[in-house]
Amino acid sequence: MILALLILYVVTLIYLPITERFRNHTSLIALQGWILLGIALLRLHSLEGLELAFIIVETLVFKALVVPAILLRVIRKTKINRVSGSGSSQFNSLLLSLCALGVSCWIASAMADERIDMIFFGVALYALLSGLVMIVVRRRVFAHLVGFLAIENGVFLFSMAIGVEMPMMINMAIMLDILISILLLGIFLRKLDNSIHTDDADALTTVKD
Amino acid sequence: MLARILNTLLMLAVAVSITGVINRTRAVLAGRKGLRFFQHLFDAKVLLGKGAVYSPTTGILFRLAPCVCLASSLAAFLFIPVADLDPLLSFDGDVVMVAYLLALSRVSLILAALDTGSSFEGMGASREALYGALIEPAIMLSMATLAMLSGYTSLADIFSTARSLDVNLTIVVLLAAYVFLKIMFVEAGRVPVDDPRTHLELTMIHEVMCLDYSGIDLAMIQIAGWLKTAVFAMIAADAVAAAVCFDWLLAAPLAVVVAGLSVGITESMRARNKLSRNSTYILTVTAMSALIFLVGYLLLQNIEIV
Numbered sequence: 001m002i003l004a005l006l007i008l009y010v011v012t013l014i015y016l017p018i019t020e021r022f023r024n025h026t027s028l029i030a031l032q033g034w035i036l037l038g039i040a041l042l043r044l045h046s047l048e049g050l051e052l053a054f055i056i057v058e059t060l061v062f063k064a065l066v067v068p069a070i071l072l073r074v075i076r077k078t079k080i081n082r083v084s085g086s087g088s089s090q091f092n093s094l095l096l097s098l099c100a101l102g103v104s105c106w107i108a109s110a111m112a113d114e115r116i117d118m119i120f121f122g123v124a125l126y127a128l129l130s131g132l133v134m135i136v137v138r139r140r141v142f143a144h145l146v147g148f149l150a151i152e153n154g155v156f157l158f159s160m161a162i163g164v165e166m167p168m169m170i171n172m173a174i175m176l177d178i179l180i181s182i183l184l185l186g187i188f189l190r191k192l193d194n195s196i197h198t199d200d201a202d203a204l205t206t207v208k209d
Numbered sequence: 210m211l212a213r214i215l216n217t218l219l220m221l222a223v224a225v226s227i228t229g230v231i232n233r234t235r236a237v238l239a240g241r242k243g244l245r246f247f248q249h250l251f252d253a254k255v256l257l258g259k260g261a262v263y264s265p266t267t268g269i270l271f272r273l274a275p276c277v278c279l280a281s282s283l284a285a286f287l288f289i290p291v292a293d294l295d296p297l298l299s300f301d302g303d304v305v306m307v308a309y310l311l312a313l314s315r316v317s318l319i320l321a322a323l324d325t326g327s328s329f330e331g332m333g334a335s336r337e338a339l340y341g342a343l344i345e346p347a348i349m350l351s352m353a354t355l356a357m358l359s360g361y362t363s364l365a366d367i368f369s370t371a372r373s374l375d376v377n378l379t380i381v382v383l384l385a386a387y388v389f390l391k392i393m394f395v396e397a398g399r400v401p402v403d404d405p406r407t408h409l410e411l412t413m414i415h416e417v418m419c420l421d422y423s424g425i426d427l428a429m430i431q432i433a434g435w436l437k438t439a440v441f442a443m444i445a446a447d448a449v450a451a452a453v454c455f456d457w458l459l460a461a462p463l464a465v466v467v468a469g470l471s472v473g474i475t476e477s478m479r480a481r482n483k484l485s486r487n488s489t490y491i492l493t494v495t496a497m498s499a500l501i502f503l504v505g506y507l508l509l510q511n512i513e514i515v
Contacts, residue, residue, distance in 0.1 A: 003377045007384065007504060014496045018489050090489045098496050105503040109510060119507055 002042050006123050009035045009157070010101075013130045016150060017093030017137070020082050025146045026071040032153050033063030036160075043160050058174045063156070067149065067180065074142065083143055093137045100129035120161035127154025152176055216294035219461045220286060224439035225250060226465045227472075234473025253431055259424035266326050267421065274321030275422065275429040278314045282433040282440075285310035289443050290365045292450050292460035299365040304352040307364065308345065311396070311440070314433060315341050322418035329410040333417030336484070340402065340414065343491040344395045350498040351388045354505045355448065358382065368447045368455075377508055379452045384501045386448035391494045393441035393468060397434060400476045402487055412484065442468035 012028045012035070019025050037059045044052055075081065083089070108122030127150055134147030155176060229246040236243020245251075263272065285307045287297045300306075315337060322334035358378055359367040374382060395402050398415030410417050419430050446464035450456065482490055 001376075003504070003508075004380050007380065007500065010500055011497070014493065014500065018493060090486075091492060094489060094492050094496060098492070098499060101496070101499060101503065105507065109507060119504075122503075122507065 002039060003119070005035050005038050005042070006119060009039075010123055010126065013127055013150065014094070014097060014101075016130060016146070017097045017133060018090045020090065022075050022081055022083070022142055022146075023072070025143070026068050026075065029071065029146060029149050029153075030064060030068035032150075033059065033065075033068065036063055036153060036156060039157070040160060055174070059156075062174075062178070063153070071145075078142070080140065080142055083138055083140060089137065093133055096133045096137065097130050100133060101126055104129060117161045120157060124154045124158035124161065127151065127157060149180060152180055212294045213297050216291050216457075217287065217297050219291045219294070219457065220289060220439060220443060223291075223443055223461055223464045224286070224435045227438055227442060227468050228435060230465055230469025231473045231476070234470055235477050238474065238477035249431075249435075253428045256423075256428035256431070257425055261422070261424040261426045264325065264421055267321075268324050270324040271321045271421070272426075274317040274324075275426040275433075277317035279429040279433045279436075281310045281314040281317070282436040285314070285440055286436040288364055289440050290368050290447065291443060291464075292447055292455055292457040293369055294457050295369075296365050299363050301366075302362045303364055304356055304362055304367070305349075307440070308348050308352060311348070311437060312341065312345060314437065318418050318430070325421050327421065329413075329417050330420060332411075333414055336414045336487075337418060339488060340395060340491055343488060343495060344392060347388060347392055347491075347495040347498040350495070350502045351385050351392070354381065354385050354498070354502045357502070357509060358505055364444070368451060374452060378505070381501050381505045381508065382448050382452045384497070386445040386452075388494060388498045388501060389441050389445035389448065390467065390471060391497070393438055393445065394472065394475070395491055395494065396441055397438040397472070399472050401479060401482045402490065404476075404481045407481075412481075414487075438468065439464070 009032060012032050016025065016028055019028065037056065040055055040059050044055060047055070104122045104126035107125060108118045111118060111121070131147040131149075131151030131154065134150060135144045138144060138147070156174075159172065225247070228249045232244045232248065233246060284298070288299060288303050288307050288310075290296045290299075319334045319337055319341075322330035322337075355367050356362050358374075358381065361367050393399075398405055403414040403416070404412075405416060407413055407416065410420065413420075415434075419427060422430060442464040443460070446460045446467060449463060449467075450460040453459075
């Protein structure tokens, strides 16, 4: 069951770079949240009741509900609906993402060890790399944010790989969730749109005191 | 020998039935009476009875291409088993042979299209070459996944031994079936990659390469298309049967129903892609096949998931 969820998670990562509409990006991030919830339920059932409940509630509230809701609000408020450029840009992103998948798998198999769950590690690494691809290839700030969320979900997934032995790692990943939510609220809803009126990350280089 | 003959007959039945199911599905979903189930066979019979007309600008490549296309598709077709039945042709490493035969079929049509000197056909040939280059890694990776999981390199052996799969490998095999179905859409030139019903040469891919063909040559190309569709539909059905219930009684109808319904429903429900999005769509199929290959590889390394 966990393998099916992990494969579904990787499929969302494959579709992330080729998606054009930000609403679909949001749906994919929300789907990742639900998948991570499922993995957490299956993976961490041996944890103590309160700790497990905290992780489950946090995953459900932040990853599956709050962050997607904030993203949708940002889309409505800024009226930015699509990534800039299409066609070849998506193709190149997907090509890079495919390379990232190969590299992640190669590193995971090269580090194969009985003590570490390498499929979790490989998928988490792929999530980090595909988030980086999103940030590097895309121009709009919203897409960068989606890339950052993909990276953050990867970190959370990796923390779950060792979460049974080190529950504190999951708590730290949760702190990262909360930081991202505050970043979304603070920068996008309050500051960026009011001050700069742009959605292009390149335009931020012209910002002065 | 009886099993081999039964296998070939079943494959032929699958090849001629898929187009009928597609046509009937589209007609039912559109609320039309639609064509007869075997109308495409009657059309092919009419074409086979006619001679061919050749443009004076074409050469030997153009005349040879339909024969090469049909012969290579038929040869690939004869390697495909229906579940546990033995195919007519089989040897170690035939998975690579099948992929090359299908590539030969595509190359012959591309060369013929270029031979006409028509700008439209040149455009179609260029698109077909690009999509072929993008989809062939998906074919090879999916075949390699099945070969890796079973430990054999012959399609007959792969599907005669893929019976004791655990849950994780079953998921991988089912995903491989899904990828083969997607490959079938691309190879058969179906919506969303291409639209066989389109009348605008500028947006055609496969059809534009056949514009100068008529009569018996056109019939051979159409029959080759049915055979190629049956090849991928049957491999997908074999993979599903290997994961669920390994019996030719299930695999043969499954190939017809799944391929026919999926193509028919897709063609009724959505428009084709913009041409600029096709390469991304096909690369996504390749990415999916890379994913199943890598997951299969990691599973075979005995990396367990708790």
